[in-house]
Amino acid sequence: MLNTLKRIAKDLLAVTWIRRIYEAVNRIFLETFGSSRIFTHLFFFVNFLTFNREQGAVLRGRRDYYRNKNRDRVTHVELRRNIHRLEKALIMRPRREIFARDYITETVEFYEQAARQCRTAPATMDQAEMSWAHDVLSEYFAAVTGSDPAIDQARTRFATAGYDAEPGSMLPHPKQQLSDVSYDDLEKLMRQRRSVRWFTQERVDRDKIDKALLLARQAPTACNRLPYEFRIFDDPDLAKEIAGIPFGTAGYAENVPAIAVLVGKLESYFSPRDRHAIYVDSSLAAMQFMLGLEAQGLSSCVINWPDFEPLEAKMQKRLSLGLSDRVVMLIAFGEADPDGKVPFSAKKELDTFRRYN
Secondary structure (H helix, E strand, O other): OHHHHHHHHHHHHHHHHHHHHHHHHHHHHHHHHOOOHHHHHHHHHHOOOOOHHHHHHHHHHHHHHHHHOOOOOOOOHHHHHHHHHHHHHHOOOOOOOOOOOOOHHHHHHHHHHHHHHHHHOHHHOOHHHHHHHHHHHHHHHHHOOOOOHHHHHHHHHHHOOOOOOOOOOOOOOOOOOOOOOOHHHHHHHHHHOOEOOOEOOOOOOHHHHHHHHHHHOOOOOHHHOOOEEEEEEOOHHHHHHHHOOOOOOOOOHHHOOEEEEEEEEHHHOOOHHHOOHHHHHHHHHHHHHHHHHHHOOOEEEEEOOOOOHHHHHHHHHHHOOOOOEEEEEEEEEEOEOOOOOOOOOOOOOHHHHOOOO
8 A cells, every 4th residue: 555655656746747847848948939920930830730720711711702702692791891881981970072982883893793693593692681782872872972983983883783672771870879778687697697518408499599699690790791600500419419529528518409600701801811800700799699598598608619620620521611611619508407507607806807098
């Protein structure tokens, strides 16, 4: 017994020294290559595979952005972006007599492409998107009072684009100030929502899922692109299979009755400067989705998705994702098991994360 204890103590001492040596070498390495952008560039030049998937996704997304411009699609992201730019121009104070001159021709070209699709295959495009574009462009040409050759030509092309629609109500408007939701009610909902890992095996009502998704889409996104998809798996066997792919679900993946895979669409961007927008926009939508579930009596748990090549490849194959599709996170959801527990998860005090000016 004494010899066993001595051997265990010796092994623990060896592990401690190995950890200390590793940390010391790691710190020297990080202090060296993390000290300047030049050294950092040299490191990643040698270790080029570290972010290879993300780099490939960004480049493929840019390629697909330009390819898609000549294809029929359910949603035209370039049209959405420019129409939203016009919306923001319309609400400027004071508003100039002539504005948006540098991109109105391009916007009408996008509109003409969408109008052609609506004439030839109306069922293949989001009609609400087209109505919104029509309303905003109509408002724009009515608002521009000055004479300009480029705008005059764009006005003529818009009028002859061949999309017949009555003027609608999808226009800039004063924000409604009154709310029936009190701060106390909202705080109660926020505090009630916890990361639940133990669920009953009741099938989740799809109407509730769709209602939560309608709230998710209300989250703000850069230029109103909504550059994401929610891949929903509510078949119990499929949900458990997908839940078992990421790290961090060992021990409870078999208990997940439904799961959403939130996928960012890099094909929504023509420039690498926007490559991180999918993560920001998707995360905003994810929170509203989870609150929408919570408000209907359903619980949820965010599952982290690290950039780890073996799992990336596995998920890409399982979901038939394109290279420009990036998994942002997974969200397990369902009815909470009343006998299950959740961690306390103490939050930081306000003074630790809030700074003014």
